[in-house]
Amino acid sequence: MDVKNKDQNKAEADITTHEANPYEIVKGLLKEAVTALGMEENIYHILKKPMRVLELSIPLRKDDGSIENYTGYRSQHIDILGPTKGGIRFHPNVSLDEVKALSIWMSLKAAILDLPFGGGKGGVIVDPESLSERELEKLSRAYIQKLAPLIGPQKDIPAPDVNTNPEVMGWMIDEFDKMRGYNIPGMLTGKPIIIGGSEGRLAATGRGVVLMIREAAKVLGIDLSQSTAAIQGFGNVGSMAAKYLDKMGVKVVAITDAHGGIYDENGLDIPELIKLRKQGEYASDYNNASSITNEEMFGLPVDVLVPAAIENQITKDTAPSIQAKILAEAANGPTTPEGDEILEKNDIFVIPDILCNAGGVTVSYFEWVQNSMNYYWKEKEINEKLEEQMMFGFESVLAMRKEKQCRMRDAAYMVGITHIVKALNARGWINDADLGEFTGHIQNEVMDD
Numbered sequence: 329m330d331v332k333n334k335d336q337n338k339a340e341a342d343i344t345t346h347e348a349n350p351y352e353i354v355k356g357l358l359k360e361a362v363t364a365l366g367m368e369e370n371i372y373h374i375l376k377k378p379m380r381v382l383e384l385s386i387p388l389r390k391d392d393g394s395i396e397n398y399t400g401y402r403s404q405h406i407d408i409l410g411p412t413k414g415g416i417r418f419h420p421n422v423s424l425d426e427v428k429a430l431s432i433w434m435s436l437k438a439a440i441l442d443l444p445f446g447g448g449k450g451g452v453i454v455d456p457e458s459l460s461e462r463e464l465e466k467l468s469r470a471y472i473q474k475l476a477p478l479i480g481p482q483k484d485i486p487a488p489d490v491n492t493n494p495e496v497m498g499w500m501i502d503e504f505d506k507m508r509g510y511n512i513p514g515m516l517t518g519k520p521i522i523i524g525g526s527e528g529r530l531a532a533t534g535r536g537v538v539l540m541i542r543e544a545a546k547v548l549g550i551d552l553s554q555s556t557a558a559i560q561g562f563g564n565v566g567s568m569a570a571k572y573l574d575k576m577g578v579k580v581v582a583i584t585d586a587h588g589g590i591y592d593e594n595g596l597d598i599p600e601l602i603k604l605r606k607q608g609e610y611a612s613d614y615n616n617a618s619s620i621t622n623e624e625m626f627g628l629p630v631d632v633l634v635p636a637a638i639e640n641q642i643t644k645d646t647a648p649s650i651q652a653k654i655l656a657e658a659a660n661g662p663t664t665p666e667g668d669e670i671l672e673k674n675d676i677f678v679i680p681d682i683l684c685n686a687g688g689v690t691v692s693y694f695e696w697v698q699n700s701m702n703y704y705w706k707e708k709e710i711n712e713k714l715e716e717q718m719m720f721g722f723e724s725v726l727a728m729r730k731e732k733q734c735r736m737r738d739a740a741y742m743v744g745i746t747h748i749v750k751a752l753n754a755r756g757w758i759n760d761a762d763l764g765e766f767t768g769h770i771q772n773e774v775m776d777d
Contacts, residue, residue, distance in 0.1 A: 348640045350429035350661045357665075358432070361741035364732060366765025371749060371758065378431050380404040383424065384474045386452065388467050391460050400471050402450040403431035404484050408751045411482050412448030413438065413689060413696075415489025415518075416471070416500075418464075419638075422451035426639070430660055436744035437686040441721045443693045448484045450475070456491045468496050469503040476507050481514035481699070487692050488518040490638070493564070494525060514699035517692035526695035527707035528714065529688075534568020534636075535711065536687020536718050537658045538576065540679045541632055543722045544654045548677055553577035556595075556630040558652070560584050560622060561637030562611040565658050565685065567602050569634055574598040578632065582625045586637075588612030591620035591628075626650050635662035642667040650676060657681035672735055680737040682744065683721055690717045 355376050362372040384400035401424055404412040414434040427449045434447030452471055456464055478484060488497055497519040504515050513524030521527065528535075545552050557578050559566050562585045570580050579595035587610045590596065601611050612619075622641075626633070627649035635641050636658035642650070647663075647670035655671060656679045657663065663671065663678070671678055691714055698704045705713075721743075729739035749766070752758045760767045 348643075348664055349425055350639050351425035353661065353665060354429045354432050357737070357741050358745070361738060361745050364734065364738065365742055365745065367745075367749065368762050368764045370762045371745070371752075374752065374757070375406070375432070375435075375745065375748070378403045378405045378428050379407065380478070381424070381428060382475070382478065384471065386467065386470045386474060388463065388470060390463055398452050398454050398467065400450065400452040400474065401427045402475055402478065402484070403427045403448065404478070405431040405435045405447040406748070407446040408748060408755060408757070409438065409446055410444035411446065411480075412484040413443075413445040413487070413517075413692065414448035414450070414485075415487045415688075416492050416496075417449075417451040417490035418454050418456045418467075418492055418496075419451065419490050420453060420455045421638075422453045427451050433660055433682050434689065435748065436682045436741065437689050438693075439744040439747035440683055440724065440740060441686050441690055441717050442747065443689065443717075445485075445689070445693065448486070449489075450486060451489070464496070465499050468492075468499045472500045472503045473507065476504060479504075479515065481512060481696065485514070485692070485696060486516040487688070488564075490563075494518060494520045494530070497525075498523060514696050517695040518688075519695075524695075524699050526691055526698055526710060527705065528710035529691045529695055530564065531568045531571075532691035532710075532714060533565045533658070533685050533688035534570075535572055536690065536714060537565065537569045537634065537636075537656055537684055538572035539687070539715055539718045540684045540722060541573070541634075541654060541656050542576070543719070544656070544677050544679055545632075547726070548653060550631060550653060552631075555579070555632060556581050556628075557632035557634060558582040558625050558628050558630045559634045559636055559658075560625065560641060560662075561635070561659065562601070562605060563636070565688075566634065566636035567605055569636060569656075569658055570598045571602060573632070581630060582620055582628055583611045584620065584622050584625050584637075585611050589620040589622065589625055590614050590617035591625070592617040622646075623649070628652075632656060635659050637662070640664055642671065644670065647671055647674075650674070652676060654679065657684045660685065668735075668737065678736050680725075680740045683725055683736075683740045686721060687714055687718060690714055 359372050382402045386398040430449035431447045438445040519525040582591040629651045632654045633652035634656045639661040642663040644666040647667040654677050724743045725740045
């Protein structure tokens with residue numbers, strides 16, 4: 329191969345990497361939304377970078393006596409509305425750009441649902457399945473030790489994410505409390521109920537996803553009781569989405585996970601699959617169904633497709649085969665810009681991630697409030713409050729979509745940015761010149777008061 333072809337291949341690889349880079353994707357969407365709102369580019373320059381990013385060195389002595397040094401991150405995007413808030417993920421593919429992008433998405437989620445938070449996100453580059461339970465606990469505690477000066481209920485509030493759960497949160501809050509010398513339940517959310525966790529938190533993201541699917545179906549005139557769905561990913565979010573879809577009468581015909589996939593045109597036995605998951609098995613271990621790949625599942629003629637796994641799954645290669653009427657982004661960043669264009673061209677109703685999966689941060693907010701009051705609500709009340717908040721977000725985004733005649737994703741970004749910009753203006757960070765054509769919205773709000 330000559331030098332010219334090598335350079336060409338490298339350039340093509342760089343382009344592909346850039347297009348799939350979640351941080352580059354979110355910056356592009358921010359810039360488009362700021363422009364569409366008639367604001368000046370100064371607003372984009374404020375929002376495009378997290379205010380603080382930390383890289384951590386975490387040496388860990390393993391059970392065999394060897395020491396491995398893991399890399400961890402924490403990104404805190406903006407605290408203009410309140411403390412930053414976001415999960416911690418343990419995954420081999422965690423990267424700095426990923427956590428930066430996720431922290432920005434968290435800011436937008438909180439803003440869309442009118443929560444008093446900015447966005448945060450963290451992670452450790454590790455395959456948790458390669459660790460013993462003792463090693464996982466040591467890593468969890470060490471991560472919090474390194475973060476301790478920069479987190480807390482009025483600074484930055486962690487939560488579970490990919491490959492972390494209430495048990496991990498229990499270890500983390502215990503470590504933080506030991507360092508501080510007293511109990512601080514609001515320093516993180518998603519913890520076990522016995523030590524200050526909230527009823528309804530574990531199911532909140534999946535429940536919120538299904539609430540958004542319900543509202544999208546109303547917009548499109550789809551009867552969900554006569555509908556079918558396919559779900560990519562059967563972790564906490566995917567399994568809870570499957571549970572509530574099944575309860576609504578939706579026939580879930582296909583599920584895939586990291587180990588394979590299953591399909592039954594007559595509908596899968598969701599309660600049995602959830603039981604298997606609780607026993608530590610995978611959905612793909614289920615024997616009473618046919619095998620299916622991710623690619624095959626994306627092409628199924630279902631009414632609802634729920635990507636609930638990881639980023640960059642709906643691409644220029646996979647999007648053309650999608651036949652679903654509703655694509656509900658339960659995962660963060662599952663669709664690339666090229667994939668998004670294809671979905672729009674094919675008239676697929678996309679519920680964007682920053683709206684669709686905001687149920688988790690909403691109930692985390694409720695948990696934080698309960699911790700500060702030291703008074704706890706019942707699950708029924710939590711679920712009612714969650715539905716009210718999610719409905720507020722959906723209606724706000726739908727109204728923006730109608731006003732701007734744009735995609736739901738663009739509308740969601742504009743709603744989130746508008747909320748943050750009003751706070752920036754109230755604090756004096758920006759002036760009328762920065763607001764551009766948007767100035768009137770601020771002035772009218774003040775005049776109405």
